[in-house]
Amino acid sequence: MTDVLVIGGGPAGTPLAMALAQAGRKVTLVEAGPGLGGTCLFEGCIPSKIFRETARRLRELRAADTFGLCLPTQDAKVNWSAVLARKRAILKRRGETALARAGRIPTLEVVKGHARLLSPRSAEITLPNDQRRTISFEQAVIATGSIPVRPPIPGVDHARVLDSEDILDIGEIPQRLVIIGGGPIGVELGQVFRTLGSEVALLEAAPHILGPVDPELAQILTDRMQNDGIEITTGCQIKAIVNTGGDGVYVEYTASARGERRRFADTVLLVTGRRPRVEGLGLEQTGVTHGPHGIEVNAELETAEPGIFAVGDVIGQPMFAHWATAQGLALARHMRGLPSQFPLAEHNSAVIFSEPEIGMAGLTEAQARERGIAVGIARYDFAQDARAQIAAHDDGMLKIVYDKESRRVVGVHALVEGAGEIMGEAALLVRAGIPIEALANSIHPHPTLTESFGLAARMALASDPNH
């Protein structure tokens, strides 16, 4: 008997379980993976960012002479097995740290295994040694995350077709990589492997890559990727992945107005999205319902079965680790009977770890107009920015979206190397609804990229008749 059964120890379930247990609830956290951390740690954000760090360093190294540094050769060899070993070491360290932190909470039990609901108040846990254990609970939280989608393309199960999780264990750098899907993961890994020496082609079904990103920023990044030699084809429909009989496959596709084409690849990366992980949970033994967007919940994240909640990727978009954590922490407060603010989509922030990075918080210009907001835009070109010039990363732009009536900042969108780190301020601006005038007056330290926020606000106000 436990107070709360939490199924899934990722970015939603782990902080939720810890918060409830720290508040004195008896919590059982069941996780099937190698440790606490979920997809983000073991199969997503962290390992891909470790690869990207190596690529980023290699790019910087190739630019050393810009800064007066002379090397006999600027073409470093990449020791890929060292990169993989580094990845494994960081994952292990983080997984163990999370386990140790959980272990210090007396009322929290972490069980490695698969949980399957037997009824609305009981579940069976299958342990790694195949032994089974039955547990009853007062409340349960389903936080099983998501898995990559494999669209029904003929040949999609070929061993050379990797998804976003498989590729993180790839034994060598691909020579000819075809990426199916031009979302954040496809763009990030496409740039990483291009930098590391792969020939990269990116196939996207929509008319543009990076659909949800501000179109101006997406276009700058598209141009940059093409300049770096990544071949981008939009309006693609994938027909089949065909075995060549040799050391690769052909990806067959049609591209609008260009007819049928095919492209050789030794590696295909399939990144067309993720879907909630609902299989094998015994949901049918309960009243929990689910649809194409995952488990259905109300505004307090409670499922159709009272006492069973769901949180994170398993309830659908937006699938971000930090969003899942925010939901999990809000749910923990709610389950403790405390007032709780569940996160709102219009306050979310995200970073695409492209080169340069794209940071986003709140609404885009288009989303703000759809909501009937009288949109004002404060712009800034990083070509004029001191910090960006010093770092020779001055090809970027910032757009701050504000409401001309309420004066509040409702969105921030930046493309610049280092955009990720200025998104904390962006998220706070949007979350707290800071007026554009207050932003213009705030003192940002010099010389940093954060100054761009104040400068953009001041320039916008200088030409704003409402000011």
Added chain:
Amino acid sequence: MTDVLVIGGGPAGTPLAMALAQAGRKVTLVEAGPGLGGTCLFEGCIPSKIFRETARRLRELRAADTFGLCLPTQDAKVNWSAVLARKRAILKRRGETALARAGRIPTLEVVKGHARLLSPRSAEITLPNDQRRTISFEQAVIATGSIPVRPPIPGVDHARVLDSEDILDIGEIPQRLVIIGGGPIGVELGQVFRTLGSEVALLEAAPHILGPVDPELAQILTDRMQNDGIEITTGCQIKAIVNTGGDGVYVEYTASARGERRRFADTVLLVTGRRPRVEGLGLEQTGVTHGPHGIEVNAELETAEPGIFAVGDVIGQPMFAHWATAQGLALARHMRGLPSQFPLAEHNSAVIFSEPEIGMAGLTEAQARERGIAVGIARYDFAQDARAQIAAHDDGMLKIVYDKESRRVVGVHALVEGAGEIMGEAALLVRAGIPIEALANSIHPHPTLTESFGLAARMALASDPNH
């Protein structure tokens, strides 16, 4: 006849002059230097950060193998003349951009020359060709900044003794560098030249370097510098700088309990502070008064002579470019008759571009206690941080100071590589008085250093009985 004479085109005077002119006032901006930008652009922040960028890149290059990048040698040669050329190019570009921007404002006249007040309503401008021009004005703003202090040490005028401005034109990397003064400039340039190969000794009069910095952070940085081979001696009194007759000087000093010592240097960097630049301005022809802290002003930055204002370094501490700009913009609003919030010291932020960087906003723990605030501290160790681990920059810490009664954040202090870029959020937190609970609930994108703010806040609240 002009409406407003602005003397000094640095970070205070330039934005002030532009703001007044954009509002329709006829403004004459007199600047003696090579362009608009002042000490910050031509003799301070920007050039020193350009040197530091080369050093930073060299450090990263030496760590390439950590990231699986193999180079035949990791000891790049530094082409110092290329670094100087890069510096000149960026300064030229920024100076010209500022001039061009000013040139687009019809009612703003920029005059290259030295201005000297002849009366409370007139001045004489000496042009580069030694011609003189007399101008009368309705109001004037003195924004002449500051200059390095040269303390009265015997031998201080030796050619090998450079100040913070001289060293930015040094023709080669020193072999044996002695730095007198352990403030931000001494620390930054000490680390830069140490990385570039100099033997560096730092002599500081106080018992610790980096006096105003949180002592915990200052100690971490002190240890780091010593590990990197910088010899730090505190409690020093400099007695003399003595010509060796050869290719250097001896710096003679006493260090507490160690008696008299001397140290050979081919270059001495004297960075013991700056003082307001008040000479040659004709202040004696007006009622403007000045003392050891510079020109004396009231809360609206007006001097003892009605209609003459002063702003920036020339009115004393804190001497930061971004502070001067904030003052200048606030003064411009005030002079336009608009309500204006002059910046408050407790909202200031600053970055020391050390390795790792130190970022500060608002009050330190000690300052908060002095003000009688019931201090709560939210801490975070970057050793546990995802982004810091990925970048292998995980030796750092964050301290958020909050008021346990009002719940508001009153200070943020971070030591970590990249601290500068998270200071925008820190400054906003302090400026807007965001409660620690709101910070804990805000969604920071993953994986970034900015997450540390939310994580620190949450950990503090988990053990805070008031929560």
